[in-house]
Amino acid sequence: MLQTKTTDISEQIINGEPVKLAFHYNSKEINKFLNSIFVKVLSKNDQDYLQGMVETILREMIINAVKANSKRVFFKIKSLDIHDENDYNTGMEEFKTFLVNENEKLADELKEYGYKVEICMKKDNDGFKIMVRNNSPLLPFENIRIKERIDKARNYNDFGEIYMDIADDSEGEGLGIPLTVLFLKNSGIGDESFNIRTDGRITQSEFVIPNAMHPSEIITEIKTRIALDIDELPTFPENIIHLQQLCRKKEVKIEELASGISTDPALTASILKLANSAGFITSRKINNLKDAIKIIGLKNLNSMLVASAARHILDTRFSFFKEVWAHCNKAALYARLIAYRFNMTAISEMAYLASLLHDLGKIILLSANNDLTSKIETVAVKRQMRRSTVLEEMTMGISHSSIGRIIAEKWNFPPYLVEAIACHHSPINARAEYRDIVSITYLANALCLIEENKFDYFYLEDEIIRRFGLTDRDKFDLFHNELIQKAADTGAN
Numbered sequence: 001m002l003q004t005k006t007t008d009i010s011e012q013i014i015n016g017e018p019v020k021l022a023f024h025y026n027s028k029e030i031n032k033f034l035n036s037i038f039v040k041v042l043s044k045n046d047q048d049y050l051q052g053m054v055e056t057i058l059r060e061m062i063i064n065a066v067k068a069n070s071k072r073v074f075f076k077i078k079s080l081d082i083h084d085e086n087d088y089n090t091g092m093e094e095f096k097t098f099l100v101n102e103n104e105k106l107a108d109e110l111k112e113y114g115y116k117v118e119i120c121m122k123k124d125n126d127g128f129k130i131m132v133r134n135n136s137p138l139l140p141f142e143n144i145r146i147k148e149r150i151d152k153a154r155n156y157n158d159f160g161e162i163y164m165d166i167a168d169d170s171e172g173e174g175l176g177i178p179l180t181v182l183f184l185k186n187s188g189i190g191d192e193s194f195n196i197r198t199d200g201r202i203t204q205s206e207f208v209i210p211n212a213m214h215p216s217e218i219i220t221e222i223k224t225r226i227a228l229d230i231d232e233l234p235t236f237p238e239n240i241i242h243l244q245q246l247c248r249k250k251e252v253k254i255e256e257l258a259s260g261i262s263t264d265p266a267l268t269a270s271i272l273k274l275a276n277s278a279g280f281i282t283s284r285k286i287n288n289l290k291d292a293i294k295i296i297g298l299k300n301l302n303s304m305l306v307a308s309a310a311r312h313i314l315d316t317r318f319s320f321f322k323e324v325w326a327h328c329n330k331a332a333l334y335a336r337l338i339a340y341r342f343n344m345t346a347i348s349e350m351a352y353l354a355s356l357l358h359d360l361g362k363i364i365l366l367s368a369n370n371d372l373t374s375k376i377e378t379v380a381v382k383r384q385m386r387r388s389t390v391l392e393e394m395t396m397g398i399s400h401s402s403i404g405r406i407i408a409e410k411w412n413f414p415p416y417l418v419e420a421i422a423c424h425h426s427p428i429n430a431r432a433e434y435r436d437i438v439s440i441t442y443l444a445n446a447l448c449l450i451e452e453n454k455f456d457y458f459y460l461e462d463e464i465i466r467r468f469g470l471t472d473r474d475k476f477d478l479f480h481n482e483l484i485q486k487a488a489d490t491g492a493n
């Protein structure tokens with residue numbers, strides 16, 4: 001299947017031809033392949049904003065279909081009768097362990113027993129219809145349970161309620177349907193088109209994306225609170241704007257800059273902290289401003305002034321989230337190294353600053369509701385969603401990258417910086433003139449997330465890794481290791 005070009009398939013769909021793809025077992029390659037088809041089909045209809053949501057729902061549907069087939073295979077291997085209540089209960093206990101421990105064997109066994117999953121896609125006057133079919137019928141009680149789950153899911157108002165209900169479900173088994181229904185409701189597609197049916201031979205789940213629909217705004221309590229928080233943020237400090245002008249002067253004296261900075265103790269502390277943490281130093285600790293400026297350099301100082309002032313405002317008004325800034329520091333260091341490595345030195349400092357601040361919206365989100373934000377991140381990682389921003393949007397009505405964009409605009413940051421903060425999870429949406437800076441910021445962030453086990457090579461945007469010539473997995477890993485090594489050499493932690 002993967003030999004076929006995604007461009008050909010998306011063309012067929014756009015032209016109204018039905019397309020069918022079949023496989024035995026889901027894999028990251030298949031997800032990647034399908035995502036690439038959706039990007040093309042949805043953008044043709046100006047529905048790019050649905051991409052993250054559609055890929056998440058489809059993934060949930062595929063997981064369920066493969067799981068239902070796997071259950072049948074498992075019962076056959078164990079010679080258990082799935083229709084017998086006692087056998088069913090015994091089998092299901094073992095099946096859960098089997099799924100966790102031995103699922104690498106599943107791909108072959110599903111193939112051997114002839115179980116498959118088909119994805120059917122068709123675009124007509126009603127919209128873009130997506131169907132997932134698997135060749136094992138639902139048992140009567142499974143059918144009832146699923147119907148009950150869908151009904152219950154339609155009554156959930158937000159993600160908090162869903163999470164409370166399935167918190168004790170460590171496999172997250174019950175999460176798929178509620179998430180799908182919530183996503184459809186909140187995206188404006190509506191949950192009515194979603195259904196699962198079985199006919200004694202197959203099971204099919206489906207939903208339709210209407211041709212004419214507009215983004216719907218999700219209003220939540222947390223979103224309203226965040227809007228107020230942002231409203232109340234002060235304007236960007238005058239003294240920083242003045243110091244930035246000093247940095248740009250041809251003949252500026254380090255003493256002049258140091259004394260300008262030293263009038264602001266919080267800024268002094270932040271500059272020293274950043275100078276000591278972002279990979280400039282080798283062995284000695286920098287504890288005075290003049291040394292810090294010498295080591296940092298004027299170009300870098302400019303970035304640091306902006307970054308430390310922004311961080312200072314956020315840290316004083318909201319809670320301090322050490323891990324967010326540590327992640328940003330590392331991303332910034334990687335951004336600079338990536339720029340050098342790909343002969344983009346002219347924009348290295350811009351990419352550096354963008355990376356230092358890329359997650360500033362997360363501080364606001366975590367402060368508004370730490371518990372919910374953390375849960376959302378856990379679910380996004382556990383269910384291997386490509387971007388936690390989609391789940392944030394669908395559950396809270398706003399993502400950390402959108403919050404970042406609003407703040408960056410409020411503080412009159414230059415357009416490249418606004419764009420990089422806004423698009424650090426969706427670089428293909430960035431304006432062409434800032435694509436390079438955004439791509440570096442995206443890649444630097446993605447590499448850090450991979451190291452934190454929150455992201456995967458397979459979820460990287462195709463277009464971006466092609467841009468850096470890193471589509472080959474081995475090449476990518478080599479490059480990543482090279483960066484890790486270089487970062488370690490500069491003394492970053």
Ligand SMILES: [Fe+2]
Nearest residue numbers: 358359424425
């Ligand atoms: Fe982010």
Ligand SMILES: [Fe+2]
Nearest residue numbers: 327358359445
């Ligand atoms: Fe990040």
